[in-house]
Amino acid sequence: MAKFEMDTEFVRKLAEILEENHLGEIELVDGERRIRVARPAITYAAAPIPAAASPAAAVPPMVTPSAGATGPGDLGKHPDAVKSPMVGTAYLAPEPGKPNFVAVGDKVAAGQTLLIIEAMKTFNPIKATKAGTVAQILIENAQPVEFGEALMIVE
DSSP: OOOOOHHHHHHHHHHHHHTTTTTTTEEEEETTEEEEEOOOOOOOOOOOGGGGGOOOOGGGGTTOOOOOOHHHHTTTHHHHHHOOOOSEEEEEESSSSSSOOOOTEEEEEEOOOEEEEETTTTEEEESSOOOOEEEOOOOOTTTTEEEEEEEEEEO
């Protein structure tokens, strides 16, 4: 097998693609050559949570969990669910002490920021994919979220 020379600039570009597209990993194969770039798993214990964001007292009026007729698994299949594109910590406000981006009943425009998810010390805005009304907020502020988890319902 021939010696494999590493093109570090190419690897950096792959890492940028991961970050820009919120991917967990990318792998390229060219004959015997194989390059795999992956983001490290996030450990929630290491993720700092702003102290002012911790009190849950300010959140309940904004959050409408559906513990009634619809189970948590069903919400992920809801056609109007806004799902998390990554693993991280979700924040409903731009910073501690500021009002939430949206509340239940708010009308939102396509492209409007609904919340942010912190992943790898980067704050990623989660935007509405369509115009509509926020029917439910399914998470609490500073809550860890998983990839594909339903965050809100925008009808």
